[in-house]
Amino acid sequence: MKTLNRRDFGVDLSLALAAAILLPATKARADDMEVHIDNFVFQPAELKIKVGTTVTWTNRDDIPHTVVSAGKFRSKTLDTDDKFSFTFTNAGDYKYFCSLHPHMTGMIKVE
């Protein structure tokens, strides 16, 4: 694989790269949380977390899903076993849904 310098990336890509680099480090934190997608359902559907917590969603269905909270975060389309992580730095209620199957909804309560 070709080695890429940071300057090869645009702003968005370098942010993505930074997130990819930071992820393994934050993953070690004890209070990080996971949400699974099974059978078109976010489990758990509601999660209470503290500010600074990283939540990782994993799609365990054979059908692609997304994780979208309007104006807050938006995953790429997650194929089977793909993951998406987001670190919550502000308190509040974050409603989210799957933009492909909008009847799938979830909530992250950050305090």
Add this chain to the structure above:
Amino acid sequence: MSGHDHGDDGVSRRKVLECMTWAGTGVLWTVTGGVPRALGIIDSAQAATAAAPGMTFLQISDSHVGFDKPANPNALGTLEEAVNKINAMPAKPSFMIHTGDITHLSKAAEFDNAERIISQTKLDVHYVPGEHDFIDEEVKLYRERYGRGTKGHGWYSFDAGGVHFVGLVNVVDLKAGGLGNLGAEQLAWLEDDLRGKSKSTPIVLFAHIPLWTVYPEWGWGTEDGGRALEYVKGFGSVTVLNGHIHQVMQKVEGNVTFHTARSTAFPQPAPGAAPSPGPMKVEDAKLRGMLGVASINFKQNEQRLAIIDTPLQG
């Protein structure tokens, strides 16, 4: 059904796929006396094709090219088998409608593969997108390939055989907790498109997600589908064709006939019959009873939801 020997000694993978295609080849429609009627899926419709006096057109759906999970490890292969059956029909239909989910993940290669196989029918194909066709980052692959001459996110209308066909897009701007969505812009366009049409013009609306509420718990319906149906209320013959739910369902309400097509890729469970609408992974031995074939009868004046699935066995 003759030609398909389903013995009790188990069904091989190959046989399973054969059955699946058989179940999902496509629906053949004829328009006689201004009323579209389903002749059935291709195998059962073949005899009728030659005799059908009116225009005939085909509907296929939910090819999910790129899908490779256990429910069907080769969705491209089953699409190809469906196309082979279409090509073997004694009379060539006038054109084909594809009601969405051409691809599984909106990848360029998936669109390429689908096109390579479907173009072998040498039929004009009128597409509408499924939600799986709109998941590339910039949502442009579908529109670049199929969106020419369409409005908005890909809606359009055309006339054929005295029938006014309208392709609608209900997989964009889906709202949290909601169902399929047409949106104000498209509805305004539809109202305008139908304005001035003689009420005796047969109308065929086609979209990916059912315009009628099949099962909201699984998102099987369109939030503002009722608005579209209001616009066609006064017409003498209205046919609404969908895919998305990978099974045959039909209902008749007044002058409106609703029909959903099977997938050429994998079956999905009946509403509420499983924990989720995900692909049905069934044991080979059970599959024959669950796939079913097909007689798609025209149920005039039947108000209740008619699920017209005939199991292969039992």
